[in-house]
Amino acid sequence: MSTETRLSGDVVTDFATKYGLAFVMVASYFGSGSVFIASQAGVMHGYTLLWAAVGAALLGFMAQDMSARLGIHGTSLMIFVREKLGRPLALTIALFLSIGCIAWTLGLVAAVGAGVSFLTGGAVAWQPIAVVATLGAIGVGLFNYNKVENLMIAMMLALLVVYVAVALPSGANPGDVALGFVPTTASMGALVMAAGLLGTTALWPNFFLESILVEEKGWTKESDVIDARRDLAMGYAVGGLATIAILIVAAAVLRPMGFEQLDSFLTPGEALVDVFGTWAMVLFVGGVTAAAFNSIIPIMWAPAYIIPQAAGYDVDQSDRLFKMLFAGLTGVGILSPVVSATLDLSVVDMVILFPMYNGIFALPIATILLFWAVNDRGTMGEYRNGKKLNAVNALLVLLAVVLAALSIGDFIELITTGGF
Template sequence: MAVKDQFDERFVGGTVREIPAVIREYGLAFVMVASYFGSGSVYIASQAGVMHGYALLWAVVGAALLGVMAQDMSARLGIHGTSLMTFVRRKLGRGPATAIALFLSIGCVAWTLGLVAAVGAGVSFLTDGAIGWQPIALVTTAAAVAVGLLNYRRVETIMIAMMLSMMVVYAVVAVPSGPDIGSLALGFVPTPDSLGALTMAAGLLGTTALWPNFFLESILVERKGWTDASDLPEARKDLAVGYAVGGITTVAILIVSAALLRPMGYTELETFITPGEALVEVLGTWAMVLFVVGVIAAAFNSIIPIMWTPAYIIPEAMGIDVDQNDRLFKLLFAAGTATGFASPLISAALDLSVVDMVILFPTYNGIFGLPLAAALLFWAVNDRETMGEHRNSGLVNAVNAALVLLALVLAVFAVQDFLDLFFGGGF
């Protein structure tokens, strides 16, 4: 069986004849979108719109550009060189590489804690509160472990359809929501007013330019059958599709929240269902169910690809090559995902609501994980020994360096506010 067909069967689910052509063609794009567009994207974009209006639209665009460019570099690294963590190990040695892998994996655990809480809160709402979110979060964790080890791609096809439905709904609602066109246009340009919102900007960056994808892309291009420079146009088309879906949805959510929730008197996301109130305002009460089901799907869908990352990068840092059929990979995936069982305990210990967790944990990754991963990737694609003649050009370096600098600046200026929120009981 050809490598591309192996990827399609393994990563999309079922045989090639049984799945939609669009999933076959853009399978890797959907893996990446599924991991980065989780409940964090929904709530961070909603919180940004409620608290700051349209002022952070530039951050969404910057995050999407950073994500596309970083994953393009990652794809080129995988095609012409090696995987990102293997590069780190070769340059720094096993000890430092393993320390970096373990440090980054903390961010994946943080994501998992927030994501299982989001699924729990969503199911609790659908049952009209008959069951609290905490026990559902425990069941969600067990389900994520089982699905990730068994046949995740069959489930993901349904979840992708749900995610695309959310994009369409929010895009449709954004048009009649009556946004102020002048303010909306200004939102795509950083202004002094947005300097007081750098923590939210870091959150948008962390939930859109998802650093685990920088590692996964460099690993999975080989499974996709992209092994030569001639495959780059297809890889870039794949990335463009993925980030278009996620970016349009994030922009639409922020616009809807700014145009509808702020005028309704909201100054923050008071409850888990607050973002859905904007949809109800335009489409009616049925839209709340769609919103909650979409959040559940997006959150659950994100857990598994995010937790693939530690299962890949920790062995690679130690000099061990693994794939998803290896016992070590499965053990690390199951152990990492099982940390979701601690979600209710973390919530209680830090006095964080589900909404706080869903917003703050991606923000943690934007502050601590993203700058480190982006810097390592930038180093790798400029390394002569690894990339040879396929290193970054001067123009590409200038653009990428500016975006990496954006990540570093946001991290430095946002870290204190983040720590205050994290240890101070949230928003």
């Protein structure tokens, strides 16, 4: 091995050792749900929701900052909830929130199934592949934390390169793009989609995971907060730019082609084909499939941590209880074909609607609990939120609650009438 190659490898290793937690958090939200929600937003509403993509990334950063500080100075979020509300209510909250994780997994394994089915030329339908994907996710999720973190870093950087490379030559009008970063009355008719962007970016399972996993990075004191924030800034910059690029491509390429919604799992890939040629469809499907698979793991880590914590047991990834819960709850993903058939939802419907469910029902609960925790004197001591931090952090709580209230009716109509 050459000295140059060895030094390059050392740089990557050092980076992953010091940082990288945010890439796990961002990769958990940047699965097929984010790709399709951003694409759907661009197709249906043009550039008008670019402000929501930016706002979602900023709010995700703020929420993760609260969670990191809680873990460094206080305790994990679910342990805080148990100590304040008692075991029965904490366990009820943990179980309710875990339903959202399972819903996410149902959509994600369906996306993996659809992607692999396409890549194999349709030799096998997506349904049996979804079952195999579920079992594969269980196996990978039981690896040690560092291996999963390195996988997430590589995947996020690769996706950013792909989608920015497509967005640049897409022919988007700079003036129209610039206007999309400013909320207008035109975007008020797209609140359910804005809620979807928020729900898939400010990912509530990460609020719990960050407060737990800061210990994995050795972040245990006030001086470590700056490293946590640098980590979050890098992770959310990558995720936010990729989301913006996807939305711009959909608005600039798919919308002028006459698409009014995503007709199939392959529709967003049409934009890549138009710019790069037919080989790009394979690139797109492969990327979405990998992103969906990777998202399953950190999302399903959350209930495996918070259910035992709510019941009074402190677990880590080596504990049998953690492994049993992760495997058992993730295993519900094998029912994805049944859910699809029962609710008459396509794969695209599931990967868009199930993150919306989390944005509407789970995110407001998690944000309120997190905001409470970082303001609790007994937990945070001198490091609890000050007035400036509260003014900023309160935006997440307010936006989560308002968007949920305004979009719940549209969501119920979509989920009960066969999707989009």
